[in-house]
Amino acid sequence: MADLRVDLGKFSLKNPVMTASGTFGYGFEYAEFFPLDRLGAVVVKGITVRPVHGNPTPRVAEVSSGMLNAIGLQGPGVDKFLHDDHYMPFLKKSGATVIVNIWGKSVDEYREVAEKLEAEKDGITALEINISCPNVKEGGISFGTNAAKASELVAQVRAATSIPLITKLSPTVSNIGEFAKAVVDAGSDVISLINTIPSMAIDIETRRPKIANVTGGLSGPAIKPVAVRMVYEAAKAVKVPVIGMGGICNADDAVEFIIAGASAIAVGTAIFTNPMAPIEVIDGINSYLDRKKIASVKELCGTVDIRK
Amino acid sequence: MADLRVDLGKFSLKNPVMTASGTFGYGFEYAEFFPLDRLGAVVVKGITVRPVHGNPTPRVAEVSSGMLNAIGLQGPGVDKFLHDDHYMPFLKKSGATVIVNIWGKSVDEYREVAEKLEAEKDGITALEINISCPNVKEGGISFGTNAAKASELVAQVRAATSIPLITKLSPTVSNIGEFAKAVVDAGSDVISLINTIPSMAIDIETRRPKIANVTGGLSGPAIKPVAVRMVYEAAKAVKVPVIGMGGICNADDAVEFIIAGASAIAVGTAIFTNPMAPIEVIDGINSYLDRKKIASVKELCGTVDIRK
Amino acid sequence: MSHTGEILSNEVLKDKYCRAVFRAPEICEKAEPGHFVHVMIPSMRDRILRRPFSICHAGGSQLTIVYKVVGRGTEELSRLKPGEKCDFMGPLGVPFSLPVEDEIPVIVAGGYGAAATYMISERSKNKGYLLLGARTEKDLILTDNYKNNGFEVRVATEDGAVGTKGLVTVLVKELLEENKGKNLKFYGCGPHGMLLALGELLITNEIDGELSMDQMMCCGIGACFACVVKVKDNNPDGWRYARTCKEGPVFKASDVYYGRT
Amino acid sequence: MSHTGEILSNEVLKDKYCRAVFRAPEICEKAEPGHFVHVMIPSMRDRILRRPFSICHAGGSQLTIVYKVVGRGTEELSRLKPGEKCDFMGPLGVPFSLPVEDEIPVIVAGGYGAAATYMISERSKNKGYLLLGARTEKDLILTDNYKNNGFEVRVATEDGAVGTKGLVTVLVKELLEENKGKNLKFYGCGPHGMLLALGELLITNEIDGELSMDQMMCCGIGACFACVVKVKDNNPDGWRYARTCKEGPVFKASDVYYGRT
Numbered sequence A, B: 001m002a003d004l005r006v007d008l009g010k011f012s013l014k015n016p017v018m019t020a021s022g023t024f025g026y027g028f029e030y031a032e033f034f035p036l037d038r039l040g041a042v043v044v045k046g047i048t049v050r051p052v053h054g055n056p057t058p059r060v061a062e063v064s065s066g067m068l069n070a071i072g073l074q075g076p077g078v079d080k081f082l083h084d085d086h087y088m089p090f091l092k093k094s095g096a097t098v099i100v101n102i103w104g105k106s107v108d109e110y111r112e113v114a115e116k117l118e119a120e121k122d123g124i125t126a127l128e129i130n131i132s133c134p135n136v137k138e139g140g141i142s143f144g145t146n147a148a149k150a151s152e153l154v155a156q157v158r159a160a161t162s163i164p165l166i167t168k169l170s171p172t173v174s175n176i177g178e179f180a181k182a183v184v185d186a187g188s189d190v191i192s193l194i195n196t197i198p199s200m201a202i203d204i205e206t207r208r209p210k211i212a213n214v215t216g217g218l219s220g221p222a223i224k225p226v227a228v229r230m231v232y233e234a235a236k237a238v239k240v241p242v243i244g245m246g247g248i249c250n251a252d253d254a255v256e257f258i259i260a261g262a263s264a265i266a267v268g269t270a271i272f273t274n275p276m277a278p279i280e281v282i283d284g285i286n287s288y289l290d291r292k293k294i295a296s297v298k299e300l301c302g303t304v305d306i307r308k
Numbered sequence C, D: 001m002s003h004t005g006e007i008l009s010n011e012v013l014k015d016k017y018c019r020a021v022f023r024a025p026e027i028c029e030k031a032e033p034g035h036f037v038h039v040m041i042p043s044m045r046d047r048i049l050r051r052p053f054s055i056c057h058a059g060g061s062q063l064t065i066v067y068k069v070v071g072r073g074t075e076e077l078s079r080l081k082p083g084e085k086c087d088f089m090g091p092l093g094v095p096f097s098l099p100v101e102d103e104i105p106v107i108v109a110g111g112y113g114a115a116a117t118y119m120i121s122e123r124s125k126n127k128g129y130l131l132l133g134a135r136t137e138k139d140l141i142l143t144d145n146y147k148n149n150g151f152e153v154r155v156a157t158e159d160g161a162v163g164t165k166g167l168v169t170v171l172v173k174e175l176l177e178e179n180k181g182k183n184l185k186f187y188g189c190g191p192h193g194m195l196l197a198l199g200e201l202l203i204t205n206e207i208d209g210e211l212s213m214d215q216m217m218c219c220g221i222g223a224c225f226a227c228v229v230k231v232k233d234n235n236p237d238g239w240r241y242a243r244t245c246k247e248g249p250v251f252k253a254s255d256v257y258y259g260r261t
C-alpha cells in the first residue's frame, strides 16, 4: 500500500483523485455508488451568486472519443448551495473533502460568491476559480484568455477570502506557462487545467449546430494529449502545485498526468461512462506505485524523463 | 452529378477536396492508388530552403481517435523538389493541381523558398505558408501565435512571389478570427486551418515521452470539433475563402466543414487509415449534394443555420 | 447501481425496431413502468456515452428493451449476440404511477414510446386504450401485445396508410369526445412536439396526465444537467429547467412549461 | 494496392504469439521474404492507424502472419474469428534477396523476427542456419518449422533456460569462427539494438548482410516520414533518415549508419 497523500500547499488530500467540476453534480448524486470520503476531494459544479437557468437544449453532443457540452452553469446559486439540504449540508455530513468551483459574469460576481463562501467556510477546503468556462458569452472567455484580466480577478477573489485558491485555466491560450505564472503572482495557491476546448459540431441533415449554444466545450479522451502537454508546460512554469485533468479514464491516464507534473488529478467525463471511475483510478494508482516500488505518489510527480 | 468546382479567389479547383500537407508525401507515393488529377489539389509536404533531416524517432504515437507527430519537416529542400524526377516533375506529368506548402526557420528562409518557387512557378497553383508547425523549435510556433510576426512573414512572402498565397493557421491562439484577419490584411489570398494541436503522451512504464521531440501535433478525428469551430469563426471573420481541415475521414465530415464555412477541405491523417479516403470524400460530397438537391457545392458553403 | 446484463436474445421486432432481452435480476426486481436503464454498449470505443432505454418488460430475471436503430449506438447494440454482456445503470428515473380505482388508462405514444409505456398495460388492473401515432406503418409496434393485455388500440399515421390519417392528437380528441365524464388517466411518451401538443390539449380539457420526456443524456442520474426540459416554477420567469433523468423522465402534464421562450 | 482478406484461421502459436491465416490471393502472388502487409484491424475504432506485419508464409491464396500480442491492436487482432475480414495494403517494402550460388543463409532473429525471415528458409535453395535470440524460452518460435526446412537452429536465451546463455551475437561469433572462408549470407530481423549490434559485428568481419529494420509506421508507403532509420549518406553529416517502409524495411548492413548522434 503506497502513500497516496498529496500536498497542495495550504491543504493536503488523502489521495490525488478529485472529480472534475460539472461532471459530479454536488456529490449527492453519486453517493449511492461509493462513499464520497474515499475521494481526494469532491469538486462541485460551478457556483454562481444567483441561480442560473443555463442554456437551451441540446446541451451536449457526442463526438469521436469525447463530447461537447454547453450546460451554461445551471445551478442553485450560492445561498441555496450553502443551506439547502442536499448541497453543502449533505457534503459536510458525508465527510467528503469539498472544493467549491465558482463562476461569475463579472469580477464583482466572482467576489460576491467568494465573500459568501468565506462567511460560511466551515467544511470548504478550497475554492476553484473557473476563469475558463467557454460557454457563457458574457465574460468567461475573456478572463480565460487575457492574463491581465485573469490576474485582476484572482487578486480580487484573493482579497475576499482566506480559503485556499485554485485557478482553473483555459486551454485556449498560446502560452499556458505565462498564464499560469500570472495567476500565481496574483495570489492563486494552486492551478488546475485543462477546462474544455471550445468546439463545434453540425448536424449535416438539418445544418443546425448540434449544441443549441452553437459552440460547446470538448472533453473526454480526445483532449488528453493536449491536457498532458499543458500540464507539463504549466508545471514547469510555476512552483505551486498543479491539478491535471482532461480525458482521464483510468489509472494509467492519471499516472501519465502525474508523471507530466500534476500533484493531483481530476476525473471528469469518464464518470458518465463509468460512475466508479474515480475509485478505480485511486486503486489503480496504488497498484502502479506498488508494482513500481514507489513509496509515495509524491515521488512520481513531474518525473517525466526528457533527456534526449 | 452536382457541380463540384470551387472558387478560391485567384484560382479555382475542380472539386473541393485536397490532401493535407505532410500526409500525402509528394503525391508520387499515392499515385498507384488513384490518378492524382482526380483531386481538387495535391498539397505537398512542407518544402524548405535546404534539405532537412527532421527529428529523431519515435516521431509518431497513437492516441484516442488520433495521433501525435513530430516529423520535423524532413524533406529534400526546394531545389531538389523542383528538379528531382519524382517531386515536381512527376507532379506536372500527373496533371495534378499542385499546392506547395512552405516552411522556414526565419522570415528570410520563407522568402527564399518563395523566390525559388516563383522562379519556376510553372505548374504551381498556390503556395501554402505553414506558419504553424509546432514541432521545430526555432521559430514555427512563434509565427503561429504572434499575429504581428505572422503578418510580417506573409507580407515578405507576398513581396517575393505572384503565386496565390494560402496561409495555414495554428489552432493555438485565443482568437482565430483576429489572426485570420491579420494575415489576410498582409496579403494572404486564402486561409487554411487547422494545423495539429501541440500535445504530449508519456509511456508510463519508461516515463519517457512517446515522441522523441517531447511534444507532437495532435491530428485525426479527435480534433475535428475544434477544427470545425475554428473554421466557422475564421470564415465569419474574413472575406477570403477558407480551406478547412482537421480529422476529416469521410464525406459527412467534409460536408460539416463546408457548412461551417470552408470553401474547400483537406483530408489528412485519414489517408493513413484509408488511402482511398480523398476519392471517397469527393464521391460522397457529390452524393450528398444530389440527395439534398443542391446544384453546386458553392451553395452549401457557410450555410450553417444558427438562428436560436 | 451498476449491473452487468447478459444478452439472452436480440432480434428484429419490426423494420428498424429490435427487441433485446437481458438477464438482469437486480434491475427487474425494482423496475416500474416508465423507468429506464442507462446502457454501456461495448464495442463502441470511440463513443463514450451510455444510451438510455426505457424498460419495456421486466419479468423474473429477464429485462426487455425495445429499441429503434437510429445511429451508431443502436446499430452496434443490434449486432450484439446472445452471451455478450452490457453494463447497466438502473432502474433510473421517476416512473409512471399506475391507474387507481376506476381510472381508465389512456396511453398516447409515438414510435418507441409504445415500448416505454408497455408495462402500464401489463400492470394496470384496469384495461384501457393505446393511441399510437406514427409517420408510417413501419413505426407501429407492439400493437398485438397491447391487445393481448386487453387494451384497445387505435392508430393514426401521417400518411394515412393505416388507421386515421394525421397526428395522434386527433385520436385523443375523439377519445375525449367519446368518454366524457369518464375518469381517464393519460400517459404520454413520444417525440417532444407530440408530448407538448398532448399536454396542452389535456390542460385545455382540464385533465392531468403523465408525460415521459426524453432528452439527450450523459450521466443519467442528475449530476450533469444535460437532459433538461422546462417545468413551471414560481420564480419570476415562471419556469426552470428540470433534469429528465432524475426529476423525470415522467412529469405531470400540469407541471410542464408550455411557454415558447 | 488495398485488398480485403478473410480470416481462415487465427490461433495461439505459443504463449503470446499467434498465427493468422488470411485468404489474400493478390498479395500472395507478389509476396517475397521480408515483405510486409499493413493491416486495418476492424473493431479498433478509437485507434486509427494500421499495423504492419511481416509476411511469414504465402502459399497459393493463403497469407500467414505470426504476431506477438503486445498492445491494443494485436490483442484485438487475436480476437478476430474465421470469417471476419481485414483490409490489407501490400505486399510492401523492399524484400530480402535470396541466397545465390553457394551462399549459405544465416538468419539471425529475435522475437517475431523468426516469422519475418521464415520465407527465406522456405525459398532459399541452399540450407543454412537460424540463430535465434530471446529473452526467455517463451519467445522462441517456429524452430521446428525451420528445422523441417533443413535449417540448423541454434538458440540463445538471456536467462540461459534454453540454448546458450546470452545474446544472439554470441551465436553469430561462434558461427563465424566455425565457418571461416565459407560464403555466408546474413539476414537479420529483431529488436533495433540487436540489429545494430549484428550489423557492426558483420562489418567488423568484413561481411555484408541484410537487416530488416522495423519502426513505428503510419502510412506504410513512404509518404509520412514516420518510420525512419539512419543510413549512410555522402552529405556533410554522413547520414540521412531513410524510410523503413519504402526504402526498407530491409537494408544492407553496410548501408546502415551506426554513429551515435
Ligand SMILES: Cc1cc2nc3c(=O)[nH]c(=O)nc-3n(C[C@H](O)[C@H](O)[C@H](O)COP(=O)(O)OP(=O)(O)OC[C@H]3O[C@@H](n4cnc5c(N)ncnc54)[C@H](O)[C@@H]3O)c2cc1C
Residues within 6 Å of the ligand: A062, C036, C050, C051, C052, C053, C054, C055, C065, C066, C067, C068, C069, C070, C071, C072, C073, C074, C075, C112, C115, C116, C213, C214, C215, C216, C217, C218, C249
Ligand atoms: C429516458 C429515455 C428513454 C428512452 N427509451 C428508448 C426506448 O425505449 N427505445 C428507443 O428506441 N429509444 C429510446 N430512447 C432514445 C435512445 O436513447 C436513443 O435513440 C439512442 O440513445 C440513440 O443512440 P444512437 O447512438 O443509436 O444514436 P446517435 O447516433 O447518438 O443519434 C441518433 C439520434 O438519436 C438521438 N439521441 C442520441 N443519444 C441520445 C440520448 N442519450 N438520449 C436521447 N436521444 C438521443 C440524437 O439526437 C440523434 O437524433 C430513450 C431516451 C431516453 C432519454
Ligand SMILES: Cc1cc2nc3c(=O)[nH]c(=O)nc-3n(C[C@H](O)[C@H](O)[C@H](O)COP(=O)(O)OP(=O)(O)OC[C@H]3O[C@@H](n4cnc5c(N)ncnc54)[C@H](O)[C@@H]3O)c2cc1C
Residues within 6 Å of the ligand: B062, D036, D050, D051, D052, D053, D054, D055, D065, D066, D067, D068, D069, D070, D071, D072, D073, D074, D075, D112, D115, D116, D213, D214, D215, D216, D217, D218, D249
Ligand atoms: C515492417 C514491420 C514488420 C513487422 N512484423 C511483425 C510481425 O511479423 N510480427 C509481429 O508480432 N510484429 C511485427 N511488427 C511489429 C508490430 O507492427 C507491432 O507489434 C504492432 O503494430 C503493435 O500494435 P499494438 O496495437 O498491439 O501495440 P501498441 O499498443 O500500439 O504498442 C505496443 C508496442 O508496440 C510498438 N508498436 C506499435 N505500433 C507499431 C508499429 N506500427 N510499428 C512498429 N512498432 C509498433 C509500440 O512502440 C509499443 O512498444 C512489425 C513492425 C514493422 C514495422
Ligand SMILES: Cc1cc2nc3c(=O)[nH]c(=O)nc-3n(C[C@H](O)[C@H](O)[C@H](O)COP(=O)(O)O)c2cc1C
Residues within 6 Å of the ligand: A020, A021, A022, A023, A045, A046, A069, A071, A073, A101, A130, A133, A168, A194, A195, A196, A218, A219, A220, A221, A223, A245, A246, A247, A248, A266, A267, A268, A269, A270, C224
Ligand atoms: C458536462 C460538463 C460540465 C462541466 N461544468 C464545469 C463547471 O461548472 N466548472 C468548471 O470549471 N468546469 C466544468 N467542466 C469542465 C470539467 O471540469 C473538466 O475541466 C473538463 O471536462 C476536462 O476533463 P474531462 O475530459 O475529464 O471531462 C464541465 C465539463 C463537462 C463535461
Ligand SMILES: Cc1cc2nc3c(=O)[nH]c(=O)nc-3n(C[C@H](O)[C@H](O)[C@H](O)COP(=O)(O)O)c2cc1C
Residues within 6 Å of the ligand: B020, B021, B022, B023, B045, B046, B069, B071, B073, B101, B130, B133, B168, B194, B195, B196, B218, B219, B220, B221, B223, B245, B246, B247, B248, B266, B267, B268, B269, B270, D224
Ligand atoms: C504526419 C503529419 C505530417 C504533417 N506535416 C505537415 C507539414 O509538413 N506542413 C503542414 O503545414 N502541415 C503538416 N501536417 C498537418 C496536416 O496538414 C493537417 O493540418 C493536420 O494533420 C490536421 O488534419 P488531419 O486531422 O486531417 O490530419 C502534418 C500532419 C501529419 C499527421
Ligand code: FES
Residues within 6 Å of the ligand: C216, C217, C218, C219, C220, C221, C222, C223, C224, C225, C226, C227, C228, C243, C244, C245, C246
Ligand atoms: S443526464 Fe445528467 S443530469 Fe440528466
Ligand code: FES
Residues within 6 Å of the ligand: D216, D217, D218, D219, D220, D221, D222, D223, D224, D225, D226, D227, D228, D243, D244, D245, D246
Ligand atoms: S510509415 Fe509513412 S513513410 Fe514510412
